[in-house]
Amino acid sequence: MIVRPAPLSLSIASKMACVGPLGREVRAACVDLGLTERVAGEIELSVVEAVNNAIEHAYQLAEDGVVEVRLERRRSHLRVEVADRGRRLPAGALSRVRPPVVDGRDRAALPEGGMGLFILTQLMDAVRYQRRAGKNVLIMERRIDGGGR
Amino acid sequence: MRISEERADGVLVLRVGESRIDAACAPAFRDMLAAWIGRQATRVVIDLSVVTIMDSTGLGALVAAVKVADSARLVAVAGASNAVATLFKLTRMDKVFQMFPTVAEAAAAVRQPA
Numbered sequence: 001m002i003v004r005p006a007p008l009s010l011s012i013a014s015k016m017a018c019v020g021p022l023g024r025e026v027r028a029a030c031v032d033l034g035l036t037e038r039v040a041g042e043i044e045l046s047v048v049e050a051v052n053n054a055i056e057h058a059y060q061l062a063e064d065g066v067v068e069v070r071l072e073r074r075r076s077h078l079r080v081e082v083a084d085r086g087r088r089l090p091a092g093a094l095s096r097v098r099p100p101v102v103d104g105r106d107r108a109a110l111p112e113g114g115m116g117l118f119i120l121t122q123l124m125d126a127v128r129y130q131r132r133a134g135k136n137v138l139i140m141e142r143r144i145d146g147g148g149r
Numbered sequence: 150m151r152i153s154e155e156r157a158d159g160v161l162v163l164r165v166g167e168s169r170i171d172a173a174c175a176p177a178f179r180d181m182l183a184a185w186i187g188r189q190a191t192r193v194v195i196d197l198s199v200v201t202i203m204d205s206t207g208l209g210a211l212v213a214a215v216k217v218a219d220s221a222r223l224v225a226v227a228g229a230s231n232a233v234a235t236l237f238k239l240t241r242m243d244k245v246f247q248m249f250p251t252v253a254e255a256a257a258a259v260r261q262p263a
Contacts, residue, residue, distance in 0.1 A: 016172040019172060020169050023169075023202065048202075048204045099240070100241060102242060107221060111212065116204075
C-alpha cells in the first residue's frame with residue numbers, strides 16, 4: 001500500500017501582513033514532512049518571496065486579491081505552487097533573472113529590491129511559470145534526498 | 150517593529166527585537182534605521198541575533214540604511230543566523246556588510262576606521 005501525504009493548500013488575502021503567518025505554516029508543514037529546519041526555512045523564504053511578488057507585481061499592492069499556496073511531497077521532491085489572479089508575469093521574466101549587481105564601491109547603486117525571483121531560483125532546484133485558467137502559477141521544486149538535507 | 154538602542158564607547162548598537170523581518174515591517178525597519186544612522190553619522194552595529202527569517206525586503210531596508218551611513222565600514226551586522234547569513238551570501242550583500250558573530254566583535258570593527 002502506498003501512503004502519500006495529502007497536499008496542503010493555503011490561501012491568504014493579498015496583504016503583506018498575511019505573508020508571515022503563511023510562511024510559518026509552510027515551514028511547519030515542511031518540518032512535519034520530515035525536512036530539516038534548514039531546508040524548511042529555505043522553502044519558507046522561497047514561498048515568501050513568491051507571495052511578495054504576487055502581491056506587489058501581480059496585484060500591484062491591491063489588497064482584495066487572493067494568493068494560494070499548495071505544497072505537495074512527491075517521491076523525490078517537494079513541489080510548491082504559488083498562484084494568483086493578478087497581472088501575468090512578463091514573458092521570459094524567469095529566464096532573465098540575474099544575480100543582484102553588488103559593487104561595494106558604488107553604494108548608491110546597490111539594489112534595495114528586485115531580488116526575490118533570484119533568491120527563490122537559487123534556493124529551489126527547478127522553477128517554472130504557467131498561466132493557467134486566468135491564474136499565474138509559479139511552480140517550485142526542491143529535491144528531497146533521504147529526508148531533505 | 151521593536152528595536153532597542155544602546156550606546157557603548159561611541160558605537161550605537163541597534164538590537165532588532167523581531168524574529169521576522171519581512172515585507173510587513175520592512176518599510177518601518179528602513180525608516181527607523183535611516184533616522185538613527187542619518188541623524189548621527191555614527192558607528193553602528195545592527196544586532197540580528199533574534200531574527201530567524203529575513204526576506205529580500207528586509208535586506209533592502211538594510212541596504213537603504215548603509216547608503217545613509219558615511220561609509221559602509223562604519224556599519225556592521227552582528228549575530229546573523231545561518232538562514233540570514235545565507236540570504237546575504239546568495240545576494241552577495243556579504244561583500245557590502247561587515248558581518249560578525251557577536252556584537253562585541255562588530256563593535257570593535259566599526260571602531261577601527263577613521
